[in-house]
Amino acid sequence: MTHRDIDDEEDDFPEWVDRIKANVAGEVRRRRKEMGWSAQELAEQCEQLGHPIPRNVIANMESGRRASLPLVDVMVLAAALATYPVCLIFPVGYVEETQELPFQQLVPTWDALRRFTGEEEVSLNDAGLVSAFEIHASLVKTALAALDEEEQARFAAKTATSRAQQEEAERKRTTYGDQAISAKYNLRQLRRGLREDGATPPHLPASLADVDQADSNTTEENDL
Template identity: 75%
Template structure:
């Protein structure tokens, strides 16, 4: 059956669903052979992971005879094959062009993957809290790095052999301590915003345990208690 909206010079264009399954099947087969495994080897490893996928099911998938492709199978196959699920769905470098939705034109697989993961924004699409969690991760990294630099500078000041070295180390310690506090302030505001959305903020490492205020201090301003 030829779909509307795809390359007109193709006499028999696969349905979108068939194309997605073919992408996954082809990449599973390629990675399986790359790892030197038989279909039975792959089935055994899926079972070891806790989600059995029989050898005949894998063989039917790779040959295109399998009618369905459950998401849970894709997740387990990716883990066993030591890759990411999105790399099975959009095999960049091995499938040049693919189809994102039914009746759409073929697009570069790399572009489809980036839209699928949210790395490339799509007009009017809601990214949910992904940008907030990315910002949170960056702030945590910044705060931890600043704390580490401040501690190293504190040690340098303590062990300095002269006043000049001590003053320089103290300047560095103050600089990085201020950077850490600034990152913590931003984290505190961001985590409050995430909670206001009814969501749970990401995990905080112990070194940043003072970012969240105790419940008894919810009226305290974000600049306090850091």
């Protein structure tokens, strides 16, 4: 490798760092002005969130004079500006192209954001338990909706003014009841699998507490 090649590689890395910092700085400035805030007002908002970022630090960041940009600052700035950290790092619609990593070519900012959040899968990348948690959220939504519909059908059956209305309401109650049972069963299996993998399942709404209770009862019976 020639001396020139080494110099080129050394120059590429800071360029990527500077580009990401410029993305964040530009979006912080844009959001701040959009909200009608001064740098001091943004600093005060950050302090209220429990992580002070002085006005001069914000001003230096926006002007490109700040040498570093800690992740914790990006998180708090995003919260203060009522947005998401990824929207500061990859400002879709305001920065057309960006770099995802050092030495890589420029790519559309939208593509970079989707890979950063995992919306677009990357070959060989491990998404951890994200997909399992997404399935869990979908099952919870299905179970809650079925329980609500079941309750409405039960009320309709009680208040029906004709036999036909009562039979239709009972049919719906049974259908939604079966949907709730199926969703709860799948939730129970999923949560059991997460625990076996050493993970902590997501929080359950109070109306679905019986999902874990049933699993706990089964475990106790097996221990006897």
